[in-house]
Amino acid sequence: MSETYSFPPAAAGAVDALLSVRGLTVRFGGIVALDAVSFDVKQGTIAGLIGPNGAGKTTLFNCLSRLYTPNAGTIAFAGRPILRLPPHRIAPLGIGRTFQNLALFPRMTVQQNVMVGAHSLTRSDYVSNALRLPWARREEARTLEIAEELLEYLGLTALRHVPAEGLPFGTLKRVELARALAGRPRLLLLDEPAGGLNHEEVDELGETVRAIRDQRNVTVLLVEHHMNFVMNISNQVVALDFGRKIAEGTPAEVQANPEVIRAYLGTDAA
Amino acid sequence: MEAQLPATSIIPRVGGLTLAQWQRLGLAAVLIVAVALPFVVGNYRVFQFTLAMIYAIALLGLNMLTGFNGQFSLGHGAFYAIGAYTTAIMLDRWGIAYGWTIPVAGLVCLVVGFLFGLPALRLEGLYLALATFALALAAPQILKYFEGWTGGVQGIVIIKPAAPFGLPLNEDEWLYFLTLAILIVLFALARNLLRGRVGRAMVAIRDHHIAAETMGVNSALYKSLTFGVSALYTGIAGSLGAIVVQFVAPDSFSIFLSINFLVGSVVGGLATISGAIIGGIFILFVPNMAELVSKAAPGAIYGIFLIVFMYVMPGGIAGSLKMVIHRWFSGNAPAVNAGKVATK
Ligand SMILES: Nc1ncnc2c1ncn2[C@@H]1O[C@H](COP(=O)(O)OP(=O)(O)O)[C@@H](O)[C@H]1O
Ligand SMILES: [Mg+2]
Numbered sequence: 001m002s003e004t005y006s007f008p009p010a011a012a013g014a015v016d017a018l019l020s021v022r023g024l025t026v027r028f029g030g031i032v033a034l035d036a037v038s039f040d041v042k043q044g045t046i047a048g049l050i051g052p053n054g055a056g057k058t059t060l061f062n063c064l065s066r067l068y069t070p071n072a073g074t075i076a077f078a079g080r081p082i083l084r085l086p087p088h089r090i091a092p093l094g095i096g097r098t099f100q101n102l103a104l105f106p107r108m109t110v111q112q113n114v115m116v117g118a119h120s121l122t123r124s125d126y127v128s129n130a131l132r133l134p135w136a137r138r139e140e141a142r143t144l145e146i147a148e149e150l151l152e153y154l155g156l157t158a159l160r161h162v163p164a165e166g167l168p169f170g171t172l173k174r175v176e177l178a179r180a181l182a183g184r185p186r187l188l189l190l191d192e193p194a195g196g197l198n199h200e201e202v203d204e205l206g207e208t209v210r211a212i213r214d215q216r217n218v219t220v221l222l223v224e225h226h227m228n229f230v231m232n233i234s235n236q237v238v239a240l241d242f243g244r245k246i247a248e249g250t251p252a253e254v255q256a257n258p259e260v261i262r263a264y265l266g267t268d269a270a
Numbered sequence: 271m272e273a274q275l276p277a278t279s280i281i282p283r284v285g286g287l288t289l290a291q292w293q294r295l296g297l298a299a300v301l302i303v304a305v306a307l308p309f310v311v312g313n314y315r316v317f318q319f320t321l322a323m324i325y326a327i328a329l330l331g332l333n334m335l336t337g338f339n340g341q342f343s344l345g346h347g348a349f350y351a352i353g354a355y356t357t358a359i360m361l362d363r364w365g366i367a368y369g370w371t372i373p374v375a376g377l378v379c380l381v382v383g384f385l386f387g388l389p390a391l392r393l394e395g396l397y398l399a400l401a402t403f404a405l406a407l408a409a410p411q412i413l414k415y416f417e418g419w420t421g422g423v424q425g426i427v428i429i430k431p432a433a434p435f436g437l438p439l440n441e442d443e444w445l446y447f448l449t450l451a452i453l454i455v456l457f458a459l460a461r462n463l464l465r466g467r468v469g470r471a472m473v474a475i476r477d478h479h480i481a482a483e484t485m486g487v488n489s490a491l492y493k494s495l496t497f498g499v500s501a502l503y504t505g506i507a508g509s510l511g512a513i514v515v516q517f518v519a520p521d522s523f524s525i526f527l528s529i530n531f532l533v534g535s536v537v538g539g540l541a542t543i544s545g546a547i548i549g550g551i552f553i554l555f556v557p558n559m560a561e562l563v564s565k566a567a568p569g570a571i572y573g574i575f576l577i578v579f580m581y582v583m584p585g586g587i588a589g590s591l592k593m594v595i596h597r598w599f600s601g602n603a604p605a606v607n608a609g610k611v612a613t614k
Contacts, residue, residue, distance in 0.1 A: 065484050091486030103484070105477035107541075108470070116474045120486030122467055126495060129466035130459040140466060183485065 018043040018187055018219050019064075024073035026059050026243075033059040034070065035243040041187070041236070046213055046220040048234035048251070050227070052263055055240040057223040058100055061189050064221075065097055066090050077187065091120040096185030098176040100192045100223070106165035110156055110175050113164055114147040117182030121146075150178040154208070169196040181212070188212065190222040194229055202226055206233050231255060239263070282599045289599050304450055308443045316442045317514065318554060323449045324510045326550030329535045330460055330543065331503025336532075337540030338464060339496045340476030341387075342395065345402030347528035348409040349379050349501040351518075353508025358426040358518040359419055368431050368513055372452070375509035376502045383501020387494035406528040410520035425519025428512060445514050452510065456503060461543055463499075472496055473541075504531075537579055539586025548587045 017040035026034040034056045041047045049057050062068040064075060066087040075082050077093055085093075096117070105113050122143055124136035151157045154174045159167065164175060173193060180188060193209070194202045206229055212218050224230045230237060231251040239247040239260045247257040254260055281288045287295070308316045332346045356375035360366040386405065393401050413420045420426065433444035463469055474482035475489045483489050512518045530553045538549025560571035583590035 067480060067484075086488075087480075087483040088486050088488045091484060097484060099481070103478050103481035105474050105481065107477055108473055112470055112473075116470050116482070116485050116487070119467065119471060119474075124467045126463060126468050126499060129468045130463040132462045132466075136466065143467070179485070 016043050017041065018078055019221065020076045021060070022074045022076075024060065024063060024070050024075065026056070026063065026068060026070045032243045034063070034073075034240075036073070037240065037243070037245050038073075039238045039245065039248055041219060041221050043219055044213065044217070045235040046209065046222065046233050048230035048237040049221060049223045049240065050225075050230055050237060050254070050260075051240035051246075054242075055263075056243040057240060058191055059243075060240075061097060061191050061223065064090075064095065064189060091183050091185075094184070094186035095189065096180035096183045096187070097189035098173070098180050098191055098193060100195065102169070102172050102176060104164045104172055104175060104179070107163055109161050109163055110167070111144075111147055111151065111160040113175055114150055114178045114182050115143050117179035118143045118146050118184075120183050146182050146184075147178075150181050154178045170201060173197070177208075181216070181218075185218060187219045187221065190220060190224075192223055192225065194224055194226045202229050205229070209233055227255075284599055289595070292595075308439075308446050313440070313442045316446050320442070320446045320449050320514050321511070322550045322554040323446075323453045323547075324507045324514065324550070325531075325534060325553055326547045327453055327456055327510070328504040328507035328531055329538060329549045329553075330457065330546035331500040331505075331507070332531050332535045333538075333540060333542070333546050334460065334464070334472070334503070335496055335500035336535060337542070337545075338469065338476065339472040339493065339500075341390070341493060341497065342399040343402040343500075343528075344399050344525075344532060345404070345406035345409075345528050346500075346504050346531045347523050347525065348402075348405045349383060349504040350508035350511065350527060350531075351409050351413065351520075351523035352382055352501075353379050353505030354512035354518045354523070355413065355420060355426075355508075356505070357509040357512045358428055361428055362421075362426045363419070372506060372509045372513075376506040379505025379508075380498045380502040383505075384494050384498030386501070387497025390497065391490050391493055403525070403528075406525045409523055413520040413523070420518075420520070423520060425517060425522075428516045428518070430516050431513065445510075449510055449514070452506065456506065457543060457546075460503070464543065468492070533576065535586075537576070537586055539588030539590070539592075542586065542588035542592065545586050545588030552587075
């Protein structure tokens with residue numbers, strides 16, 4: 001492997017960082033969910049975010065999606081601070097995400113779910129939709145094309161007209177992935193994408209995530225408990241424990257880090 | 271023609287026709303019946319069917335808001351009243367031609383609905399239902415208060431317009447066709463809207479508003495605009511209602527009207543377009559039928575009707591029909607491997 005990435009301390013302020021998180025702190029009452037967390041994600045890489053349950057990984061994603069407002073710290077995407085933006089302004093910047101516990105539109109079909117993913121790329125409004133103006137129809141055709149391409153890509157074509165409600169968990173995870181990709185993100189946040197998948201499916205997912213990075217030019221930040229999966233596909237790994245960043249580096253470095261080992265053994269023993 | 275279709279998209283047929291073809295056929299049949307109807311039934315029935323169509327327009331407005339966008343309203347009678355009074359006041363005070371008062375009533379309601387929708391953003395579910403309920407409760411009293419404009423308790427009497435261009439139709443028939451034409455246009459626009467990007471965003475907000483926002487949907491804007499469009503439809507219905515009934519008075523717009531609208535949209539089928547028509551017919555005729563069954567306790571009969579309906583057709587009439595039709599068609603569909611599909 002030609003892993004030529006080296007990760008200087010975050011403070012070095014890499015110019016090519018697509019995402020930079022600085023001093024991010026989130027408190028819920030007495031709980032400190034994130035404690036001054038800083039790291040960068042470089043353009044064109046896959047970054048893994050690991051840590052025991054309750055470490056603050058989903059909270060960090062929710063800050064990136066602006067669903068939570070941190071108590072302190074900054075987040076910049078492509079050099080632009082995002083903490084003043086409302087949640088619906090995040091997707092248009094080029095940040096897409098999936099959810100740990102699924103957040104699909106249950107009564108919409110698989111295809112419609114994915115088409116909503118393209119919302120931020122499209123413009124048609126009440127009047128142009130109601131009157132089916134030519135440009136709105138062309139836009140609709142393009143949206144359908146985007147959705148169909150992704151359904152094909154993720155092996156969901158046969159399910160396109162089936163309501164999301166009631167499909168197996170693993171399938172729905174793929175629908176979420178397709179929906180997130182439909183917004184043509186530059187940065188994709190995947191919260192436990194391998195949840196509910198078997199061994200074989202986890203391997204396939206690894207291939208898919210790599211292909212998404214390489215063929216679609218998407219930078220990926222993913223949370224996952226499957227250590228093999230994370231260590232295999234990540235260029236960089238950030239480890240959290242009780243809201244603190246305890247390690248950062250290449251997969252090999254992080255795996256060898258005593259604090260990381262202790263955090264994971266600690267949870268196992270608990 | 272068929273040869274161009276890829277093998278994977280063999281469309282299921284029943285009786286040699288696809289679902290889309292059956293739908294078009296059904297629509298054509300309904301239209302033919304609708305056009306022929308005034309010539310085969312008496313004037314009073316024509317008036318009743320006109321009113322049913324007016325309710326259908328109001329219900330479509332409510333359906334967009336509640337069925338598609340997930341915002342509850344127990345107060346759509348208020349928008350109906352605003353539409354009705356806008357028309358009545360324009361006709362009575364300013365002598366403006368009724369044709370102009372209909373779109374104006376719609377626009378007034380669009381603005382009022384949007385403005386009501388803005389603070390309503392902070393409310394969800396039952397709280398929103400309560401706020402709209404309050405609106406419906408207040409409407410008749412507000413109407414009585416502005417007596418100089420609304421005629422107070424006496425209301426305003428409107429003269430039925432005659433058919434224009436020397437059309438060989440009496441007043442009832444003319445209003446029937448006018449309403450039918452407006453209904454067709456409004457339903458076509460709503461169908462387009464709901465099938466497009468905006469409609470998807472509306473449903474996405476209903477199903478999971480956080481996910482919708484994460485996809486870039488400005489849910490606050492969509493919710494208030496949908497409130498406005500919903501009120502626009504119901505306001506146009508109110509305007510037509512005033513002209514057809516030839517009279518507006520505060521007590522015609524009591525809370526029962528709002529509740530009736532909610533009943534109609536649920537019985538017809540929330541989140542369906544055709545459900546609005548079925549619901550309109552239902553809320554106009556079924557209470558009358560209940561009265562025929564029992565003069566003493568029509569309310570109880572109506573109540574039993576409702577309970578049985580909801581029990582037999584939990585998705586509303588249109589929703590249940592849709593389900594049956596889909597089952598029927600998928601029974602004839604080429605088997606699709608719907609369970610497991612391998613990742614690429
Ligand atoms: N909305 C919330 N309100 C209160 N506490 C929360 C909320 N979200 C997360 N937490 C708490 O923050 C901590 C981190 O949670 P989370 O980010 O979900 O962890 P992870 O995804 O790493 O398992 C946990 O203690 C959790 O209970
Ligand atoms: Mg989590």
